[in-house]
Amino acid sequence: MLHMPVDVIATFNVQGKIKPNYIRLEDEDHVLHTYKIENIVFSREEKYAGVPVILFCCNILRGGIMQTIHIKYHVKSHQWVLANP
Amino acid sequence: MDNLIFHIDVNSAFLSWEAVYRLRIRGEKTDLRDIPSAVGGDIKKRHGIILARSTPAKAYGVRTGDTINDALKLCPNLVIVDPHYDLYESCSEAFVEILREFSPCVEQYSVDEAFCDMTGTVGMYGSPVVAATLMKDKIYNELGFTVNIGISTNKILAKMASDFKKPNLVHTLFPNEIEKMWRLPVGDLFFVGPATKRKLHALGIHTIGELAATDLDVLRAHFKKHGELIYSFANGIDVSAVSDEAPPNKGYGNSTTIPFDVDDGSTAKMVLLSLAEKVCTRLREDSAMAAVVAVSIVDTYFRHESHQMQLFSPSNITNEIHRAACRLFDELWDGSPIRQLGVHTSKIVRGDANKQINLFDMNRYEKLSKLDVTVDMIRERYGEDSIMRAVFLDGPIYHLSGGISPEKHKAKYAEGIKDL
Numbered sequence: 081m082l083h084m085p086v087d088v089i090a091t092f093n094v095q096g097k098i099k100p101n102y103i104r105l106e107d108e109d110h111v112l113h114t115y116k117i118e119n120i121v122f123s124r125e126e127k128y129a130g131v132p133v134i135l136f137c138c139n140i141l142r143g144g145i146m147q148t149i150h151i152k153y154h155v156k157s158h159q160w161v162l163a164n165p
Numbered sequence: 166m167d168n169l170i171f172h173i174d175v176n177s178a179f180l181s182w183e184a185v186y187r188l189r190i191r192g193e194k195t196d197l198r199d200i201p202s203a204v205g206g207d208i209k210k211r212h213g214i215i216l217a218r219s220t221p222a223k224a225y226g227v228r229t230g231d232t233i234n235d236a237l238k239l240c241p242n243l244v245i246v247d248p249h250y251d252l253y254e255s256c257s258e259a260f261v262e263i264l265r266e267f268s269p270c271v272e273q274y275s276v277d278e279a280f281c282d283m284t285g286t287v288g289m290y291g292s293p294v295v296a297a298t299l300m301k302d303k304i305y306n307e308l309g310f311t312v313n314i315g316i317s318t319n320k321i322l323a324k325m326a327s328d329f330k331k332p333n334l335v336h337t338l339f340p341n342e343i344e345k346m347w348r349l350p351v352g353d354l355f356f357v358g359p360a361t362k363r364k365l366h367a368l369g370i371h372t373i374g375e376l377a378a379t380d381l382d383v384l385r386a387h388f389k390k391h392g393e394l395i396y397s398f399a400n401g402i403d404v405s406a407v408s409d410e411a412p413p414n415k416g417y418g419n420s421t422t423i424p425f426d427v428d429d430g431s432t433a434k435m436v437l438l439s440l441a442e443k444v445c446t447r448l449r450e451d452s453a454m455a456a457v458v459a460v461s462i463v464d465t466y467f468r469h470e471s472h473q474m475q476l477f478s479p480s481n482i483t484n485e486i487h488r489a490a491c492r493l494f495d496e497l498w499d500g501s502p503i504r505q506l507g508v509h510t511s512k513i514v515r516g517d518a519n520k521q522i523n524l525f526d527m528n529r530y531e532k533l534s535k536l537d538v539t540v541d542m543i544r545e546r547y548g549e550d551s552i553m554r555a556v557f558l559d560g561p562i563y564h565l566s567g568g569i570s571p572e573k574h575k576a577k578y579a580e581g582i583k584d585l
Contacts, residue, residue, distance in 0.1 A: 126307075128185055128190065128307075129252060129309060130256040130258060130260075130308060131186070131190050161192075
């Protein structure tokens with residue numbers, strides 16, 4: 081699966097630090113579900129192919145199960161994408 | 166202390182950059198570098214040549230510059246992807262940015278290669294090979310593509326060294342190792358093109374070593390000044406310094422392959438106008454003026470002709486350059502169907518050089534230059550297509566020709582994230 085654009089609610093603090101709080105994902109029946117981001121395991125700045133992105137590895141609670149996902153914030157286009165692990 | 170120069174060359178640049186973009190940004194699974202693949206132009210628009218190819222494609226004999234049709238005959242399962250110039254620009258910038266972390270003096274030689282003056286960095290990074298390996302790995306880890314680095318005491322030897330075995334390797338070619346280069350065929354030497362190579366072969370010179378041992382007077386007799394240049398290159402002599410300032414442009418020119426054969430003069434002159442528009446916009450951007458205008462024609466049989474003239478006074482006014490181009494065209498064209506047209510300018514004058522006003526000009530110069538400046542400002546603010554000459558409305562010719570056409574800046578992907 082390709083990296084897909086997703087809706088994210090994030091907070092930006094005064095130091096410019098970005099923290100994703102909620103993410104909205106689509107299921108197989110095209111129904112949207114909002115998940116709270118429980119915690120961020122790590123984040124990292126990347127610049128592959130000269131494209132600046134910030135990668136967040138975080139946990140969401142989905143159907144009672146903690147699931148680890150990777151989301152990337154594109155600094156130039158301000159898009160969030162869900163990355164395949 | 167001896168100078169220490171690195172030449173850094175991106176391995177099959179356009180293809181590597183597209184491969185990294187697809188893997189890391191789009192999340193595709195196949196690495197274009199591992200399969201026979203190439204970046205190619207648009208066959209329908211007759212821009213059908215291979216711009217870069219992967220190493221597996223090279224094994225099939227596909228070369229840069231081949232037509233797409235020829236390449237597909239050599240390798241029927243070749244994956245061809247569209248060019249993506251915005252991406253190349255951002256990759257190139259990021260690449261040079263990393264080099265600048267290592268050296269205060271970086272000369273970007275082209276979109277995918279650069280020279281670094283690393284003289285005096287032994288105390289920081291240790292031996293040159295260690296420094297180069299560090300540099301190469303940092304580029305790979307951070308940007309995702311591989312480079313070759315050539316190390317020597319001057320630019321020509323460093324450049325030749327980076328061209329040895331590829332990809333992702335560091336090579337040295339210090340003056341005491343020059344035999345490494347002398348073994349190579351003479352066509353591999355920098356500045357020896359197909360024509361020079363043919364002449365050298367006729368003189369019985371087949372390797373760089375043989376060229377280096379040839380009497381300089383013989384080379385001078387056959388190649389004039391160029392002979393001195395290739396002789397010193399073959400002997401590993403190059404006194405040019407790494408310079409972080411780009412030398413000023415000696416000429417401005419653009420050409421375009423027209424999607425259809427042009428057999429009437431008026432259409433050809435419209436193409437010339439669109440080319441003149443582009444060339445003059447670039448001249449005005451650099452506040453430069455040109456005193457010589459040249460027109461080139463490639464006809465449908467791939468015959469190449471060109472013709473040039475001196476202007477009454479240097480100019481960067483679209484109408485004036487176009488008028489000169491049309492005159493040259495009328496003198497040059499034999500009526501055969503045209504495939505490609507070009508407008509080139511040279512003898513560049515920079516800054517606010519005095520413009521010789523023509524007595525019979527009827528104030529056109531001032532009016533036209535004001536018009537051009539206004540059009541440039543509108544285009545800069547609202548986009549290139551915000552204003553155009555009415556002759557181009559609904560016509561088959563785009564109003565600015567030459568250079569990279571707009572659709573080649575972005576790639577079109579069916580799904581996944583949009584091009585950034």
